[in-house]
Amino acid sequence: MMTDPGLLALVALLLPALSFLVLAVAAPLRRLGRPAAWFSILCAGGSLAAAVQAWAAGGDDVSRLLWAWLPAGGGTLASVGVLADADSTLMLTLVALVAFLVQLYSVGYLSDEPPPGLGRYYTYQSLFAFSMMALVLAPNFVQLFIAWELVGLCSYLLIGFWYQKPEAARAATKAFWITKAGDVGLLIGIVLLWRQSGTFDFFELRLLAEGGALPLAGLSLITFCIYLGAVGKSAQFPLHVWLPDAMEGPTPVSALIHAATMVTAGVYLLTRTEWLFALTPEVLAVVAWIGAFTALLAAVLACVQDDIKRVLAYSTVSQLGYMMTAIGAGLAAAGFFHLLTHGLFKALLFLGAGAVIHAVHSNDLSHMGGLARRMPHTAIVFLVGTLSLAGIPFFGGFLSKEEILGAVWAGGFVGPFLLLMVVALLTAFYMFRVVFLAFFGEPATAHITATVGAAHAGHPHDPPASMRVPLWILAAMSLGVGISSTMAGQMLQFGPAEREGPAWLMPSAVGVALAGILLAWLTYQRRTIDASSLAAAFGPIRRAALARFWIDDIFEGGYRVGLLGFSRAVGWVDRYLVDGVLNALSAWTLTAGDDVRGMQTGRAQDYVYGVAVGLLVLLLWVQWVLA
Amino acid sequence: MSLQAYLTLAAAVFCIGLFGVMTRRNTIGILLGIELMLNAVNINLVAFARFGGDVTGLIFTVFTICITVSEAALGLAIVILLFRVRRTVTADHLDLLRG
Numbered sequence: 095m096m097t098d099p100g101l102l103a104l105v106a107l108l109l110p111a112l113s114f115l116v117l118a119v120a121a122p123l124r125r126l127g128r129p130a131a132w133f134s135i136l137c138a139g140g141s142l143a144a145a146v147q148a149w150a151a152g153g154d155d156v157s158r159l160l161w162a163w164l165p166a167g168g169g170t171l172a173s174v175g176v177l178a179d180a181d182s183t184l185m186l187t188l189v190a191l192v193a194f195l196v197q198l199y200s201v202g203y204l205s206d207e208p209p210p211g212l213g214r215y216y217t218y219q220s221l222f223a224f225s226m227m228a229l230v231l232a233p234n235f236v237q238l239f240i241a242w243e244l245v246g247l248c249s250y251l252l253i254g255f256w257y258q259k260p261e262a263a264r265a266a267t268k269a270f271w272i273t274k275a276g277d278v279g280l281l282i283g284i285v286l287l288w289r290q291s292g293t294f295d296f297f298e299l300r301l302l303a304e305g306g307a308l309p310l311a312g313l314s315l316i317t318f319c320i321y322l323g324a325v326g327k328s329a330q331f332p333l334h335v336w337l338p339d340a341m342e343g344p345t346p347v348s349a350l351i352h353a354a355t356m357v358t359a360g361v362y363l364l365t366r367t368e369w370l371f372a373l374t375p376e377v378l379a380v381v382a383w384i385g386a387f388t389a390l391l392a393a394v395l396a397c398v399q400d401d402i403k404r405v406l407a408y409s410t411v412s413q414l415g416y417m418m419t420a421i422g423a424g425l426a427a428a429g430f431f432h433l434l435t436h437g438l439f440k441a442l443l444f445l446g447a448g449a450v451i452h453a454v455h456s457n458d459l460s461h462m463g464g465l466a467r468r469m470p471h472t473a474i475v476f477l478v479g480t481l482s483l484a485g486i487p488f489f490g491g492f493l494s495k496e497e498i499l500g501a502v503w504a505g506g507f508v509g510p511f512l513l514l515m516v517v518a519l520l521t522a523f524y525m526f527r528v529v530f531l532a533f534f535g536e537p538a539t540a541h542i543t544a545t546v547g548a549a550h551a552g553h554p555h556d557p558p559a560s561m562r563v564p565l566w567i568l569a570a571m572s573l574g575v576g577i578s579s580t581m582a583g584q585m586l587q588f589g590p591a592e593r594e595g596p597a598w599l600m601p602s603a604v605g606v607a608l609a610g611i612l613l614a615w616l617t618y619q620r621r622t623i624d625a626s627s628l629a630a631a632f633g634p635i636r637r638a639a640l641a642r643f644w645i646d647d648i649f650e651g652g653y654r655v656g657l658l659g660f661s662r663a664v665g666w667v668d669r670y671l672v673d674g675v676l677n678a679l680s681a682w683t684l685t686a687g688d689d690v691r692g693m694q695t696g697r698a699q700d701y702v703y704g705v706a707v708g709l710l711v712l713l714l715w716v717q718w719v720l721a
Numbered sequence: 722m723s724l725q726a727y728l729t730l731a732a733a734v735f736c737i738g739l740f741g742v743m744t745r746r747n748t749i750g751i752l753l754g755i756e757l758m759l760n761a762v763n764i765n766l767v768a769f770a771r772f773g774g775d776v777t778g779l780i781f782t783v784f785t786i787c788i789t790v791s792e793a794a795l796g797l798a799i800v801i802l803l804f805r806v807r808r809t810v811t812a813d814h815l816d817l818l819r820g
Binding site for chain 2: 691692693694695696697698699702703706
């Protein structure tokens with residue numbers, strides 16, 4: 095029985111890689127669809143088992159397995175391997191768990207997909223699981239960056255899974271390019287850091303940083319560049335615009351990549367390099383402010399969305415802002431804790447939303463309603479996820495949210511703290527808006543009969559077992575984490591005691607969340623408050639939010655004016671300057687040739703005449719010059 | 722007689738031959754001009770051999786005469802073929818390579 099967490103983590107890492115290689119190489123197996131799916135799920139299950147054991151075996155000790163990769167004059171420049179410590183094995187377990195459940199769930203969700211498409215889906219899924227685990231376990235910046243780009247690629251491939259849909263292809267490209275903009279910053283940061291310290295290795299860098307051996311000059315630029323990578327990947331303002339569009343992909347993909355794992359890679363990166371960022375408090379302040387601002391912006395946007403997946407997408411952006419604020423306030427552990435609980439309940443919410451979409455065949459909230467009676471299982475687990483997200487005691491997100499608010503308050507960031515309190519209210523409001531609109535109230539049967547036909551007419555029902563089991567597992571885990579952390583509340587101390595929030599914090603945070611729920615209940619369930627008059631009261635904000643605060647337009651305008659303008663200028667230079675010179679030269683050659691063609695008479699005697707005259711001139715020249 | 726007299730004669734024959742090549746309209750006339758130029762060279766070779774005391778020039782002259790004969794035979798054959806194809810041997814009309 096293996097007990098080394100490093101080896102176990104390596105097994106967890108390599109199983110999805112094996113699955114990917116087999117599915118990628120063995121095309122006949124891939125085209126069969128379902129067997130490919132079960133093979134991939136089997137590997138994911140084995141990976142999960144290994145990850146759990148690695149986590150259980152790990153404890154607080156660190157296990158490193160390294161292989162030299164880029165040899166250089168003064169020793170190895172870069173190595174690959176696994177770095178298994180408490181944080182990375184925990185994150186590894188989350189990734190393996192959600193990947194396994196999502197793959198299981200996808201069998202039911204994509205049952206209408208043709209077999210080759212299904213095989214392709216599971217190939218990408220396996221590649222993603224491998225890449226994400228390689229990112230989590232990366233022992234140095236080089237492997238981290240490679241895995242970082244690989245998950246970006248998988249995200250692109252899976253958003254554009256239905257590539258026949260123009261919106262999906264567009265969204266995939268948009269996601270790829272916008273995250274790439276941040277990745278350029280990350281790459282620059284990594285190289286600058288290497289120039290400063292001479293190593294990519296996390297372990298050595300940490301020793302340098304904590305020993306005070308790292309020169310502080312220029313370090314702010316480096317950490318800011320690394321943060322830029324996190325801004326792109328974790329959808330922070332202003333690069334958050336790709337995440338809502340990424341919802342064009344299949345819903346299980348949104349649950350895995352765009353809620354639970356990949357988008358949290360930025361938060362994870364900052365958690366991993368916490369000791370580096372601690373040296374540059376001014377960058378941390380930027381992280382906190384941008385995080386809080388992103389949280390508020392996305393929460394406001396989530397309130398006006400009619401697409402159930404877009405509400406969840408903006409909610410993800412908002413919660414990522416929460417985590418970033420905690421890291422900015424100097425308590426990365428709180429952000430990481432929220433990352434884990436959020437991974438559980440947001441995957442649950444997305445998979446629940448997927449079940450609803452699967453049953454109703456629409457993303458639009460106005461096409462749902464009264465689903466609680468028809469889909470009781472889905473309704474219950476969705477409610478668990480919603481309560482977790484709202485931060486209600488005994489549910490998943492409660493304590494992690496408290497930790498973040500406490501950390502931000504104790505860190506002296508009053509502004510971000512107030513923003514986050516508003517976000518807590520809005521979070522509860524928009525999530526319960528979804529719950530009341532989708533699961534309660536009157537069923538919107540008109541749409542269903544109109545679009546789905548007689549077979550399913552008016553009978554949305556709970557999903558099959560392969561989809562229900564992952565939902566229940568995630569719901570149970572959200573609840574389990576919530577109950578145990580709430581019970582153990584005072585024992586579960588993340589960070590030193592002075593970073594704890596004041597006593598009034600927990601009641602007020604819960605009160606704010608309850609107020610949000612109450613507001614949603616009055617508006618969308620009891621209809622005491624008219625939704626349209628509520629909308630009118632917030633008229634300008636609502637209009638701005640419906641236009642996505644014009645951020646997409648600004649990007650598009652920048653693209654139009656900047657990039658296209660530049661392209662036109664370059665095109666003009668090419669067309670008129672470069673081509674012009676060449677055209678003038680060739681035209682001149684042509685006319686010159688035309689002018690001298692008369693010399694060529696074709697009569698041999700003229701040539702003899704020329705030769706004779708030339709010889710004569712030559713002789714005279716020899717006579718006069720050489721004499 | 723001096724060497725200079727032979728060289729002057731050779732130069733005169735060469736120039737007459739060149740003049741014929743450049744001005745004759747008839748292709749056969751041009752061939753005759755070429756023969757004259759080649760014979761001017763022969764006079765030069767023989768004169769230098771005689772005055773230099775070296776037989777190389779004489780041997781070269783024999784070569785030149787052989788080559789001249791074959792050249793004349795080939796040239797006349799070409800002219801005959803040309804006449805068959807183009808029905809003319811006037812040099813001014815043979816300008817297919819005009820630019």
